[in-house]
Amino acid sequence: MRNAYLAISLIILFILPTVSLAFGEDKPGEYLNRRAEVWNLFFRMTTAAFVIGSVVSGTLIWLIWRFRESHPQNKNPTKWETGETH
Amino acid sequence: MTHSTWPEWIYIGVVTAILVWVGADSWYIEHLLDKVPEDAKIIKVTGQQWFWSFEHDDGTKEVGELHLKQGQPYKFEVMSKDVIHSFNIPDYTVLMDAVPGRVNTIWFVPEEAGEFPIQCREYCGLIHYNMRGTLYVEGT
Numbered sequence: 001m002r003n004a005y006l007a008i009s010l011i012i013l014f015i016l017p018t019v020s021l022a023f024g025e026d027k028p029g030e031y032l033n034r035r036a037e038v039w040n041l042f043f044r045m046t047t048a049a050f051v052i053g054s055v056v057s058g059t060l061i062w063l064i065w066r067f068r069e070s071h072p073q074n075k076n077p078t079k080w081e082t083g084e085t086h
Numbered sequence: 087m088t089h090s091t092w093p094e095w096i097y098i099g100v101v102t103a104i105l106v107w108v109g110a111d112s113w114y115i116e117h118l119l120d121k122v123p124e125d126a127k128i129i130k131v132t133g134q135q136w137f138w139s140f141e142h143d144d145g146t147k148e149v150g151e152l153h154l155k156q157g158q159p160y161k162f163e164v165m166s167k168d169v170i171h172s173f174n175i176p177d178y179t180v181l182m183d184a185v186p187g188r189v190n191t192i193w194f195v196p197e198e199a200g201e202f203p204i205q206c207r208e209y210c211g212l213i214h215y216n217m218r219g220t221l222y223v224e225g226t
Binding site: 001005008009012013017020027029030031032033034035037038039041044045048051052055056059 | 095097098100101102104105106107108109110111112113115117118119120121122123159177178179180193194195197
């Protein structure tokens with residue numbers, strides 16, 4: 001699984017751009033509204049950044065809330081804390 | 087491992103997928119914007135302390151101001167005679183470093199007529215703040 005993630009990341013980061021540079025079409029571009037493209041990209045990236053921020057900080061908040069000492073489900077020590085596993 | 091790890095893998099998967107999408111989308115747009123239209127006219131842009139000069143493809147030269155036509159694509163060949171500057175037309179999101187000994191290119195289509203500020207975006211010395219120009223886009 002880890003190797004698969006590593007492979008996918010490497011392909012996207014290095015191999016695809018290299019292949020594209022090596023065999024890239026040299027066709028002339030179309031008229032583009034640069035301003036619209038750049039700002040649209042910016043807003044999409046902002047959305048992604050906020051989604052990742054929410055997922056990560058949400059998980060941390062949940063972890064802290066769920067595993068606090070006073071949480072009802074943490075009333076009794078776990079089997080790992082009592083040493084019953086050994 | 088004594089506990090289930092599938093929530094962790096889903097978590098890693100979601101975050102990785104978003105990051106991959108961020109990279110792929112940015113890469114795609116950057117390459118899309120790199121491709122210059124065939125009928126783009128070339129403007130040589132030279133930065134030096136502390137003004138911009140422009141040379142059209144017919145040899146016409148301008149200093150501190152640039153006259154272009156609405157709806158016509160232009161390719162800027164940006165260079166510098168002394169230190170690093172950065173050629174910027176904020177209203178059209180045109181931004182390219184002017185580096186001595188190097189020609190950097192960027193293209194755009196002015197789709198609106200009017201006057202737009204040109205400025206240097208890389209600190210280049212005492213009068214950097216006033217290294218400005220004006221872009222005049224003439225309507226068709």
